[in-house]
Amino acid sequence: MSSLLSSSSAIVGVGRTACSRNSGTTEADLALRAISAAIVDAGIEATDIDGFVPYVLGAPSEDVLEGLGIVDVRMAATTVMGGAGPVAGLKLAAMALAAGVVRYVVVYVARNGASQSRVESRAIVVPGKTMRAQLERPAGMSLPVQWFSLMARRHMEEYGTTREHFGEVAIAARAFANLNPDAQMYEKTMTMEDYLNSRPIADPYHLLDCCLESDGAAAVILTTAKNAEDHHRPVYVAGVGEGHAESSASFVSRKNFFDIGLKRAAPIAFEMAGLTPDDMDLAYIYDCFTFEVIHQLESAGFCGEGEGGAFVEGGRIGPGGALPVNTGGGLLSDGHLAHMNGIVEAAVQLTGRAGRRQVDGARNVFLSGFGDMGDGTAAVLVAG
Amino acid sequence: MTEVDKSTSSVIAGDFTPYLEAIRNDRISFTRCSTCQTWIWPPTNYCPRCKENSVTWVTLPEGTGGTVFSFIIVRHTTIPEFKDLLPYVLGIVSVDGTDIRLIGRVLCVTDDVAIGDGLAPSFEGERDDPVINWNLARQRTR
Numbered sequence: 271m272s273s274l275l276s277s278s279s280a281i282v283g284v285g286r287t288a289c290s291r292n293s294g295t296t297e298a299d300l301a302l303r304a305i306s307a308a309i310v311d312a313g314i315e316a317t318d319i320d321g322f323v324p325y326v327l328g329a330p331s332e333d334v335l336e337g338l339g340i341v342d343v344r345m346a347a348t349t350v351m352g353g354a355g356p357v358a359g360l361k362l363a364a365m366a367l368a369a370g371v372v373r374y375v376v377v378y379v380a381r382n383g384a385s386q387s388r389v390e391s392r393a394i395v396v397p398g399k400t401m402r403a404q405l406e407r408p409a410g411m412s413l414p415v416q417w418f419s420l421m422a423r424r425h426m427e428e429y430g431t432t433r434e435h436f437g438e439v440a441i442a443a444r445a446f447a448n449l450n451p452d453a454q455m456y457e458k459t460m461t462m463e464d465y466l467n468s469r470p471i472a473d474p475y476h477l478l479d480c481c482l483e484s485d486g487a488a489a490v491i492l493t494t495a496k497n498a499e500d501h502h503r504p505v506y507v508a509g510v511g512e513g514h515a516e517s518s519a520s521f522v523s524r525k526n527f528f529d530i531g532l533k534r535a536a537p538i539a540f541e542m543a544g545l546t547p548d549d550m551d552l553a554y555i556y557d558c559f560t561f562e563v564i565h566q567l568e569s570a571g572f573c574g575e576g577e578g579g580a581f582v583e584g585g586r587i588g589p590g591g592a593l594p595v596n597t598g599g600g601l602l603s604d605g606h607l608a609h610m611n612g613i614v615e616a617a618v619q620l621t622g623r624a625g626r627r628q629v630d631g632a633r634n635v636f637l638s639g640f641g642d643m644g645d646g647t648a649a650v651l652v653a654g
Numbered sequence: 655m656t657e658v659d660k661s662t663s664s665v666i667a668g669d670f671t672p673y674l675e676a677i678r679n680d681r682i683s684f685t686r687c688s689t690c691q692t693w694i695w696p697p698t699n700y701c702p703r704c705k706e707n708s709v710t711w712v713t714l715p716e717g718t719g720g721t722v723f724s725f726i727i728v729r730h731t732t733i734p735e736f737k738d739l740l741p742y743v744l745g746i747v748s749v750d751g752t753d754i755r756l757i758g759r760v761l762c763v764t765d766d767v768a769i770g771d772g773l774a775p776s777f778e779g780e781r782d783d784p785v786i787n788w789n790l791a792r793q794r795t796r
Contacts, residue, residue: 401696404670406757408785410736411744416726420746420757424724427769472744473727473764519696522723522746522755 273509273542279364280498280654281505283312284614286488289454289605292385293485297329301380302337304487309338312491312501314374319491321366321375322346323359325608328381329487345372352396352641353556354512354531356610360637360649361510363492373497378489379610385485397642398519415559417521417643419475422561424527426474429576433474435583436560437465439595440478440602442588443557447599449589449627452611454482455603479560484605488614503621504654508545508634511538515644524644528565528575531646532638536570539636543650547572550650551632552619553593554612556640557600563587566638567595570648594629609639613649620653665709667698672711677786678779682714684754693753719791720747720773723755727764743767747788759787770794 285307287293287300301324309316316338322331322345331346345366349358359377366372381387396402411417425431444460447453460478468478498504513534516524540546547570555563555570564578572593573581581587587595598604598615605611616635618624632653639647665685676683685694687701689708694701701708725745731737743760745767760767761776772792778785 398696400668400670404674404783405785407733408781408783409744409757409787410728410731410733410739410742410759411757412731412733416728416744419726420724420744423726424746424769427724469729470727471730473729473741475726517695520754522757523695523753525753527723 274368275364275510276542277506277508277652278495279367279492279507280495281490281492281507281617281651282498282501283308283314283491284489284617285311286452286611286614287486288452289482289484289486289607289611290384291454291485293382297380297382298333298337300382300485300487301329301334301378304380304489305334305338305376305378308376308489308491314491316340317342319374319376320344321363321372323362323375323377324348325355325379325381325610326350326352327387328379345375351639351645351647353558353608354639354641354645354647356608356613357637357639357647357649358512360492360507360613361512361647364507364510367492367494374491374493376489376491377610378487379607380487381607382485383606384483401519413472415475415480416472418559418562419472420522421528421565422559423474425561425565429579431561431564431579433466434462435564435579436479437462438582438585439557439560439563439587440465442585442591443596443600443602445588446597446627447603450598450604453599453604454484455599475559481558481601481606482603484607486605486607486611488607488610490613490617498654505617505620506652506654507649508652509539509541509543509650511535511542511648513538513646515646521643528569530565530569530640530644532566532569532640532648533646535646535648536638539648539650540571543652545634545650547636549634550593550636552597552616552629552635553595554609554616554635554637555595556609556638557596557602558640560602562640563595566640569646570636570638589627597624597627597629613637616651620651665697665699665711668696670697674784676713677777677784680777680779681716682718682749682775682786683711684714684752685709686712695754714749714751718750719775720749720788722760722767722769722771722773723748724769725760725767745788747773756786760790761787762790766790768794
């Protein structure tokens, strides 16, 4: 199936701030810094931007328009899919550009997710609020780490996946973060021993299975493939897809317990791009927790269900591995900017600007998004 | 445009009141399609299979138990009234005779629980927020 959207748009500029525990500034200021850097990178004027796709949390477009001197906005839209949002933003941007609604779109996340809005406050913006509040909280469940650890445990039971497999994911992310000066964990190394001995939070998950709470911002600017010809380093959006799980409110009752939207989103993105998982040089997986990398590599078709543990063994997804994953450090070790930092990193790699962590010859990358307990998004980006 | 006829179904989408009321009577109540018998959870008035407003509340037989589908040992909680209970076991419980799984606290020593263990409900209906906890009933052969 050919698609109107396939490679009809491209990322032409990226920008970000460092991730930290405390930015010391406002979310609007973080947004302006990342967007301004992306504008400079794209070599355009701020007023060229007429589309805004902010994240569901953090600084909305209204908070940054004045600071950018932009009045002519033809689309300001947010997808409400939690962590699947930024990759969905690429799709929304591609659609709006293909339809001629906008000329330049900025997709961004700007949050003080560590110093201001902590993880507890996010638990109330997920689907099935009544079920969370009336059934689960009285039973003692209130945190994402608990939902996700229940999934990880079941995978261990069904497929023999081990904490050492989860450790492979954590260590790979940390090794990349140690090569990324913007990463929250840039200066902190991690061994398997560190991983295994970290403080248990919701066993089998320990502290080092969890992503970071972060302050920071990241932004990408997209335009049409035609406009992109005028830019020196376009990264084409070759394929985008979205899918949803069987039930989001009652994820524990899904017939196939490991069913998530990505299972439907990934084939759409690959087919649109005319590429397969085997063609991918790098992958950017929504790593809110360690097992989620294994889970999503399976769901996206990089390996079969139950094979993800073995897939990540032996440093395969780390620096120098066969399929480097989250080369900037991911949510686990770069920071939780809802994977917007992963999108920026993908474009940085595809334009050969990743410095010490550059993967030579990277041409095709896969991106996943995961949010609201089952919403999935996928994108395939290809170097220009 | 077809109007949804709510009169044929007493189930209100997203309303767990009958479930919570059942707990006060030491029972478990779920929603099911009265035509095709498909279990529907969370409650909604429409059966996605039959395309009918055929869903009703069904109270499970007394003595209905469950099985541990997955579990975690909670060692950090943000809920004030649970801090004194740490560490505690939270499980996904497959409720016998249904396709529905619930999140529930398993009242046991943390080392004692395993996937596949049988559970018996312990109804806490006196609370303002009624809840079903679970006791280990039969342990799977280790």
